[in-house]
Amino acid sequence: MEKNTQIFGLRAIIEAIESGKTVDKLFIQKGLQGELYKELHDLVKKENISYSVVPVEKLNRLSHKNHQGVVAQISPIDFYDLDNLVMSVIESGKTPLFLLLDQLSDVRNFGAIIRTAECTGVNGIIIQKKGGAPVNADTIKTSAGAVFKIPICKVDHIKDAVFHLQASGIKVVAATEKTDHYIYDVSFKEPTGIIMGAEGKGISPSVLKAVDAKAKLPLLGDIDSLNVSVACGAFLYEVVRQRR
Structure with missing residues (x-):
């Protein structure tokens, strides 16, 4: 500790x-x-x-x-209220971009994702209160301090956050191999929330049923999956590319 x-x-x-x-x-x-x-x-x-x-x-x-x-x-940081954060982003006139992490467990992956999210203009990261990686010294170090620069919200269930974003006019896209659609087939120009799943398990089935769209990355080698922080970076930079 x-x-x-x-x-x-x-x-x-x-x-x-x-x-x-x-x-x-x-x-x-x-x-x-x-x-x-x-x-x-x-x-x-x-x-x-x-x-x-x-x-x-x-x-x-x-x-x-x-x-x-x-x-x-x-926790060394204060967490944001999801409702207040979503409202403030919408009122700012920016095109919302939120990142939802469905019980991601590795603190170094968590820190790397926070760092990439801050660099790509993510407005907030949403995590579940139980079952996910904590914000600790390893998270802070791996994020290169980005954890202090981007709002993080904790919710009881990720599915509740999905419904909340959808009710606010924000499309929710799941990063999953359980689809025929590639990341390049999906539009990220409108208000968007992207869900990344846990290492090994991916996104919970109940959460997958609630999303608006699913997308995957093309894998051209023999290994059938990417590290979640690497996959998250690919998704977020596709958002950047489309919105430029």
């Missing part, structure tokens, strides 16, 4: 959650009891925060301080 995003102690973590901080990881000592623990447990349930129950030895390795049986990692 990075010291600058690590907090410990029951009261400190309770106050962090109540102040709206995003908890990426929460470790709770097995068998922990007491009034403050009950208050934290109820708050974690209310805010739907995932946590791991671990032995005290694990906590002692994470922190040499008096951790009181709990250690958390807090």
Whole structure:
């Protein structure tokens, strides 16, 4: 854990959650009891925060301080509200371009995608609250600091974000090999959201059913897939090419 995003102690973590901080990881000592623990447990349930129950030895390795049986990692950035972000982009007069990441898990891929997104004029990145890569030191380093320059939104489900964009007049395109249409057959000149899937699994079937269009990249070699950050770069620069 990075010291600058690590907090410990029951009261400190309770106050962090109540102040709206995003908890990426929460470790709770097995068998922990007491009034403050009950208050934290109820708050974690209310805010739907995932946590791991671990032995005290694990906590002692994470922190040499008096951790009181709990250690958390807090996101180093503030996340944007999706509704407010979409509205502000539309009102700015720009042609919206959003990137949705469906449970992408590798922090280095995440950081590389953030860097490319910032370079290609993406207005915001949308990720799911659970199951995806966190914003941590590796993400920040791989993004070359771009994580501080582009809005990132967290939603309960990517499918909800798809519906929200569509209701706002933004076409949603899935980057998937499960289509006959190539990226060059799709128009990106209008307001667009592009979905990239998780490493290995791709885009969730339920999300694929909700999109407006699907597109794939031509693969001319023997390997049947690209690294997701490389594929994302190809998609985003096709948007740049079409909009120039």
